[in-house]
Amino acid sequence: MPEPYIPEPPAAPEPAAAGGGAAGAHALPGPLWKDGPARPGCAKVDPIITADAVRKSFGGLVAVDVEHIEIPRHAITALIGPNGAGKTTFFNLLTGFDKADRGYWEFDGARISGVPAWKVARRGQVRTFQLTKAFGGLSVLDSMKLGARGQLGERFWASLVPPLWRAQEQRIEERALELLTQFTLYEKRNDLALSMSGGQRKLLEMARALMSDPQLVMLDEPMAGVNPALTQSLLGHIVRLKEQGMTVVFVEHDMHMVQATADWVVVMAQGKVVAEGVPAEVMADPIVIDAYLGANMDRDLHEVVEQIRSEYAATHPAGGPDDAE
Numbered sequence: 320m321p322e323p324y325i326p327e328p329p330a331a332p333e334p335a336a337a338g339g340g341a342a343g344a345h346a347l348p349g350p351l352w353k354d355g356p357a358r359p360g361c362a363k364v365d366p367i368i369t370a371d372a373v374r375k376s377f378g379g380l381v382a383v384d385v386e387h388i389e390i391p392r393h394a395i396t397a398l399i400g401p402n403g404a405g406k407t408t409f410f411n412l413l414t415g416f417d418k419a420d421r422g423y424w425e426f427d428g429a430r431i432s433g434v435p436a437w438k439v440a441r442r443g444q445v446r447t448f449q450l451t452k453a454f455g456g457l458s459v460l461d462s463m464k465l466g467a468r469g470q471l472g473e474r475f476w477a478s479l480v481p482p483l484w485r486a487q488e489q490r491i492e493e494r495a496l497e498l499l500t501q502f503t504l505y506e507k508r509n510d511l512a513l514s515m516s517g518g519q520r521k522l523l524e525m526a527r528a529l530m531s532d533p534q535l536v537m538l539d540e541p542m543a544g545v546n547p548a549l550t551q552s553l554l555g556h557i558v559r560l561k562e563q564g565m566t567v568v569f570v571e572h573d574m575h576m577v578q579a580t581a582d583w584v585v586v587m588a589q590g591k592v593v594a595e596g597v598p599a600e601v602m603a604d605p606i607v608i609d610a611y612l613g614a615n616m617d618r619d620l621h622e623v624v625e626q627i628r629s630e631y632a633a634t635h636p637a638g639g640p641d642d643a644e
């Protein structure tokens with residue numbers, strides 16, 4: 320289980336780099352944002368998502384209240400924040416899995432607010448879930464095939480022309496096997512998906528999301544409940560998605576993972592975006608530290624860390640027993 324992290328200001332944070340990115344191995348070609356210092360809602364050079372006045376409440380509780388946000392294209396953005404900050408709810412809204420009270424958002428220049436999840440996915444924006452979805456009694460390969468977009472075989476006219484759907488079926492199977500190989504799950508292709516470890520199911524979910532050749536992949540706590548060996552492998556896969564030209568947004572509690580992977584960090588607290596920027600600067604931001612510690616600043620830090628750890632453990636059961644790959 321990943322441990323929650325209380326950010327500590329680094330001794331000398333790096334100034335905003337021209338590339339705006341984190342790990343040098345996969346540096347970006349140019350800055351991600353425009354006009355002055357990074358701040359909540361700052362304009363991006365090339366946003367893939369733009370959202371305005373997004374609000375969602377549950378009874379009297381305002382879970383999400385985001386004024387304006389832009390997600391940079393071809394970058395890895397980490398969405399962080401304390402438990403209950405509204406991260407998953409915001410994911411659900413952007414991907415059409417939940418309905419906002421109000422708000423407008425665009426994906427790749429076209430409105431997708433109010434668009435249902437399956438249509439959002441068809442347009443090229445897919446997501447995975449914090450707790451891996453049930454795969455029913457399907458084999459690994461069959462659950463991959465279900466992730467394919469626009470299967471001709473499902474269409475009436477195509478069903479009248481068997482060669483058409485056969486060709487489509489074959490392409491889908493080839494793509495599934497290719498992705499299973501990439502995600503080191505090829506040997507498991509005929510196993511029941513349910514028989515796999517929690518970490519392997521996370522890999523399968525990520526691989527399945529790619530069956531529709533998305534432009535944007537949103538991962539909700541991809542590393543939660545995953546053992547350290549598989550965590551490294553998942554990190555590698557996330558970085559590779561960007562190298563393959565995709566944009567990635569992921570929710571993560573472990574700041575070491577965020578620093579190792581993200582080019583950009585968005586911090587939510589109490590439903591709002593309270594900070595944005597490159598990882599080193601965001602971690603040093605007193606607003607971020609305050610968001611994590613809240614009203615606990617006067618308490619012993621170890622005591623606070625232990626409390627947050629136990630709260631996190633109680634609300635985030637492991638996804639299942641983990642095997643190494």
Ligand SMILES: Nc1ncnc2c1ncn2[C@@H]1O[C@H](COP(=O)(O)OP(=O)(O)OP(=O)(O)O)[C@@H](O)[C@H]1O
Nearest residue numbers: 377380382400401402403404405406407408409634
């Ligand atoms: N279906 C729901 N019904 C009622 N309240 C909800 C519902 N979903 C979320 N909430 C509440 O909305 C707030 C934001 O929850 P959300 O799960 O989005 O936060 P989060 O930042 O993803 O938290 P975590 O890091 O613990 O997963 C919380 O107070 C939560 O209890």
